[in-house]
Amino acid sequence: MFRVGLTGGIGSGKSAAAGCFRALGIPVVDADWAARVVVQPGQPALEEIARHFGGAILLENGALDRAALRTRVFDDPAERAWLEQLLHPLIREEISTALNRSPGPYAILESPLLIESGQDQLVDRICVIDLPESLQIARACARDSCSGAHVSKVMAAQLSREQRLAQADDVLDNAAGLAALQAQVETLHNRYLQLAAATP
Ligand SMILES: CC(C)(COP(=O)(O)OP(=O)(O)OC[C@H]1O[C@@H](n2cnc3c(N)ncnc32)[C@H](O)[C@@H]1O)[C@@H](O)C(=O)NCCC(=O)NCCS
Numbered sequence: 001m002f003r004v005g006l007t008g009g010i011g012s013g014k015s016a017a018a019g020c021f022r023a024l025g026i027p028v029v030d031a032d033w034a035a036r037v038v039v040q041p042g043q044p045a046l047e048e049i050a051r052h053f054g055g056a057i058l059l060e061n062g063a064l065d066r067a068a069l070r071t072r073v074f075d076d077p078a079e080r081a082w083l084e085q086l087l088h089p090l091i092r093e094e095i096s097t098a099l100n101r102s103p104g105p106y107a108i109l110e111s112p113l114l115i116e117s118g119q120d121q122l123v124d125r126i127c128v129i130d131l132p133e134s135l136q137i138a139r140a141c142a143r144d145s146c147s148g149a150h151v152s153k154v155m156a157a158q159l160s161r162e163q164r165l166a167q168a169d170d171v172l173d174n175a176a177g178l179a180a181l182q183a184q185v186e187t188l189h190n191r192y193l194q195l196a197a198a199t200p
């Protein structure tokens, strides 16, 4: 089945673009969703995280304290590398299962780390959602009411705009409004329908 990886940095508009594809009837698998599934209470990965970071990384109800872990990993690249070596293979497995269950005509994999984590091997084509970094920071801060300094730390752990664009087969320009984004998605959707039909 034909698959498109939709990627972009934090706050770039992946969810917004994915929503446009969903509205056109296209199934979307979300890597951030998969990253939550693999650390649900009862999952072995959550126990390993608690062993590594200490019990204080869990909330009273036993769920992961995501805000606490966010601070630990984005302040310390070695801790982030540890977390990624644990979670990325599990996330990839979860994504792969979900993609295999997705009905056609084609499927979208929405992932902030599509290229960084090798998930691009699961797709036929890479669509990058692009905007100037200053706008990316402003939108991420407005959405999450967090500091620009925090968003910049997350961005430092992701590919640069130039590195990501260098891998793109298609680019969605998200500097303008949502109507402009939707129009670009519709154009790409028609192209993907053609490509999917031509893929055995
Ligand atoms: C550190 C965690 C617990 C913070 O959780 P929180 O709810 O605050 O953020 P959430 O998971 O919604 O991620 C928000 C955004 O942060 C960025 N981000 C998340 N993890 C990473 C990472 N390892 N490297 C770079 N950017 C990341 C992405 O742009 C993502 O969309 C969480 O991000 C996590 O478990 N990260 C490791 C797993 C991972 O790499 N996930 C990315 C999808 S493959």
Ligand SMILES: Nc1ncnc2c1ncn2[C@@H]1O[C@H](COP(=O)(O)OP(=O)(O)OP(=O)(O)O)[C@@H](O)[C@H]1O
Residues within 6 Å of the ligand: 008, 009, 010, 011, 012, 013, 014, 015, 016, 017, 032, 112, 139, 140, 142, 143, 174, 175, 176, 177, 178, 179, 181
């Ligand atoms: N074209 C646009 N015009 C104005 N606001 C936008 C546009 N696209 C997205 N936004 C807003 O910018 C913010 C970030 O967009 P979105 O949540 O889709 O990004 P994302 O790439 O999924 O982020 P993350 O990686 O953090 O999950 C949201 O509040 C969204 O509503």
